[in-house]
Amino acid sequence: MTIRKELFSAGGVPAVRWTPADDATDRPLILIGHGGGHHKTHPAVLHRAHHFVRSGFAAVSVDVPNHGDRPTDDHLQRMATEIRTRADSGEDLAPLLAAFHARVAEQTVGEWQAVLDHLEYGPVGYWGVSLGCGLGVPFVAAEPRVRAAVLGLGGASAPASAAAAARITVPIEFLIQWDDERIPRAQSVALFDAFGSVDKTLHANPGRHGDRLPEHELDSAVRFFTRHLTPP
Amino acid sequence: MTIRKELFSAGGVPAVRWTPADDATDRPLILIGHGGGHHKTHPAVLHRAHHFVRSGFAAVSVDVPNHGDRPTDDHLQRMATEIRTRADSGEDLAPLLAAFHARVAEQTVGEWQAVLDHLEYGPVGYWGVSLGCGLGVPFVAAEPRVRAAVLGLGGASAPASAAAAARITVPIEFLIQWDDERIPRAQSVALFDAFGSVDKTLHANPGRHGDRLPEHELDSAVRFFTRHLTPP
Numbered sequence: 001m002t003i004r005k006e007l008f009s010a011g012g013v014p015a016v017r018w019t020p021a022d023d024a025t026d027r028p029l030i031l032i033g034h035g036g037g038h039h040k041t042h043p044a045v046l047h048r049a050h051h052f053v054r055s056g057f058a059a060v061s062v063d064v065p066n067h068g069d070r071p072t073d074d075h076l077q078r079m080a081t082e083i084r085t086r087a088d089s090g091e092d093l094a095p096l097l098a099a100f101h102a103r104v105a106e107q108t109v110g111e112w113q114a115v116l117d118h119l120e121y122g123p124v125g126y127w128g129v130s131l132g133c134g135l136g137v138p139f140v141a142a143e144p145r146v147r148a149a150v151l152g153l154g155g156a157s158a159p160a161s162a163a164a165a166a167r168i169t170v171p172i173e174f175l176i177q178w179d180d181e182r183i184p185r186a187q188s189v190a191l192f193d194a195f196g197s198v199d200k201t202l203h204a205n206p207g208r209h210g211d212r213l214p215e216h217e218l219d220s221a222v223r224f225f226t227r228h229l230t231p232p
Numbered sequence: 233m234t235i236r237k238e239l240f241s242a243g244g245v246p247a248v249r250w251t252p253a254d255d256a257t258d259r260p261l262i263l264i265g266h267g268g269g270h271h272k273t274h275p276a277v278l279h280r281a282h283h284f285v286r287s288g289f290a291a292v293s294v295d296v297p298n299h300g301d302r303p304t305d306d307h308l309q310r311m312a313t314e315i316r317t318r319a320d321s322g323e324d325l326a327p328l329l330a331a332f333h334a335r336v337a338e339q340t341v342g343e344w345q346a347v348l349d350h351l352e353y354g355p356v357g358y359w360g361v362s363l364g365c366g367l368g369v370p371f372v373a374a375e376p377r378v379r380a381a382v383l384g385l386g387g388a389s390a391p392a393s394a395a396a397a398a399r400i401t402v403p404i405e406f407l408i409q410w411d412d413e414r415i416p417r418a419q420s421v422a423l424f425d426a427f428g429s430v431d432k433t434l435h436a437n438p439g440r441h442g443d444r445l446p447e448h449e450l451d452s453a454v455r456f457f458t459r460h461l462t463p464p
Contacts, residue, residue: 048364162402178434192436201446202410203435205426223451 002222003053010118013111014069015062016040017119018049028229029121030063031112033128033136036080039068048127048218056220056230057125062115064135065107076104093182098158101134108135109142116145125225129153129175130209134161137191141167148228150221153177153209155187156194165194172200173224175217182209235285245343246301247294248272249351250281258463261353263344263378264293265360265368268312271300273414280359280450283308287454288462289357294347296367299338308336325414330390335367340367341374348377357457361385361407362441366393369423373399380460382453385441387419388426397426404432405456407449414441 002021009015019027030052032044040061049059063069066076079100086093116124126149128136133154140149141164149168152175156162172195176188192202205214234253237318245444257424257429262284266277272293281291295301298308311332348356360368360382365386373396380409381400387393404427408420424434437446 198438199446200438201448202434204434204436206430206432214431216433216455219450219455223448223455227448 001054003050005016008068008118010062011111011114013114014040015060015063015115018053018059020053026122027056027058028123028125028225029058029116029119030125030127030225031115032059033126033132033139034061034064034067035129036083036129036131037067039063039066048221051218052127052222052225057222057225058121060115060119062108062112064131065104067194076100079103087182088152094155094157094184094187097134097182098161101131102158102160103130105135105138109139112139113143114142121145123147123229125149125229127221129213137161137168138164140170141165146170148225149173150175150224152203153180153183153188154191155183156191157183157187162194165191166196169196169198171224171228172197173221174200174202175213176202176204177207177209177213178204179207180209197222233286235282240350243343243346245294245346246272247292248349250285250291252285257290258337258354259288259290260355260357260457261290261292261348261351262357262359263347264291265358265359265364265371266293266299268315269294269299269364270363273300277353278452280453281389283450284359284454284457287458289454289457290353292347292351292411294340294344298335302367308332309384311335316423319414326387326389326416326419329366329414330393333363334390334392336345336363337367337370339370344371345375353377355379357381358383359453361445369393369400370396372402373397377401380404380457382407382456384435385412385420387415388423389415389419393423394426397423398428401428403456403460404429405453406432406434407445408436409439409441409443409445410432410436411439412441 003017004021006017020138040063045061052059066073124145126136126140126146130153133151136151140146148171150173174192235252237249238249264277272295277293284291298305356377358368358372358378361386365383368383372378380403382405406424
């Protein structure tokens with residue numbers, strides 16, 4: 001399958017969509033949130049996007065503020081630097097990560113909604129871990145077009161994230177890296193417990209925060225989105 | 233697909249095999265361990281067996297001592313009654329369950345190996361939760377023909393079960409019922425942690441011990457066994 005990549009912008013925010021080159025039919029869309037320090041066409045995003053397109057979906061990814069082709073935001077840049085410094089020294093990251101996610105989500109929830117408006121899709125799925133989870137939780141809570149979400153590598157470190165998770169009622173597949181050195185396991189479990197969804201499932205795999213997720217989790221995400229976004 | 237059901241016995245132990253009626257080719261075999269108080273053709277076993285056969289496998293199930301078509305074993309019967317009584321009164325079941333599983337596994341490990349000898353299959357998968365996990369852990373640890381196992385709804389309540397789990401190195405998909413009132417979550421997690429396997433994944437879903445597992449877990453088991461038992 002030849003995959004078409006289209007760069008576009010919505011409300012001035014740079015984004016990219018992947019679809020089959022020879023298939024203009026209306027497919028369910030998966031919005032992929034990229035990780036911290038990454039961007040909309042990072043290899044990890046591209047790998048998932050291509051897999052989703054080969055599995056019957058369209059995929060879209062958006063540069064987060066202070067990432068990719070976005071201008072530098074001095075405040076976010078300072079916060080990101082401090083997060084890296086604290087991570088390297090083994091300090092508790094939770095409060096700073098929560099503040100960072102909350103600050104960025106103030107922009108991204110509306111930006112990602114504008115991307116969906118621009119593309120005019122029907123049912124949408126969301127896939128995001130780490131930064132993609134921190135920003136995904138408030139987005140999925142706010143956006144009714146999102147009908148199912150794969151989230152993970154994130155925790156309920158702040159009351160605000162637990163409260164947003166509680167407003168989510170769509171099916172959730174939640175990933176934990178079992179040896180995550182950044183997100184305490186108890187905080188990950190607390191976020192899983194906080195989701196208001198009746199249909200939620202937790203997948204834990206051995207590995208640290210930055211380790212590659214097992215490939216079978218991508219297959220599982222496809223099966224999950226197919227169940228919830230594709231008419232039987 | 234028409235499914236053929238063959239009752240047979242191996243070493244005097246009653247068993248059943250399911251295969252496609254019109255396909256005599258050598259398929260990978262899934263041995264399904266039944267739950268406590270159930271038997272080899274309990275609806276929950278039958279549902280999984282048919283799904284496995286429709287997905288490219290053969291399936292086999294064996295009556296556990298004091299279950300199904302096996303004669304009554306007074307000692308096991310008394311233990312089972314005491315487990316039910318304690319469960320109803322909300323007492324800690326772990327020590328008694330561990331003793332029960334150890335006592336039954338003394339017989340079933342050899343019996344199930346005799347079933348595999350009788351059937352002369354190549355790669356074998358094992359699927360079992362609850363009693364099927366308590367008996368499955370020592371079986372999978374002892375039997376090199378088992379190349380992958382789905383286990384769950386069981387805990388590392390006794391040093392013997394953690395030690396057997398540590399000897400297991402084949403891929404494991406491990407299920408936890410997140411609201412299990414019989415197996416404390418920490419004991420389930422301890423069993424998952426005890427497996428010696430590099431490739432292991434934990435799936436947790438909301439629900440109590442006896443609640444029906446989500447159907448997507450059966451689909452996941454098929455994908456798991458296909459990855460590990462079927463040549464690419």
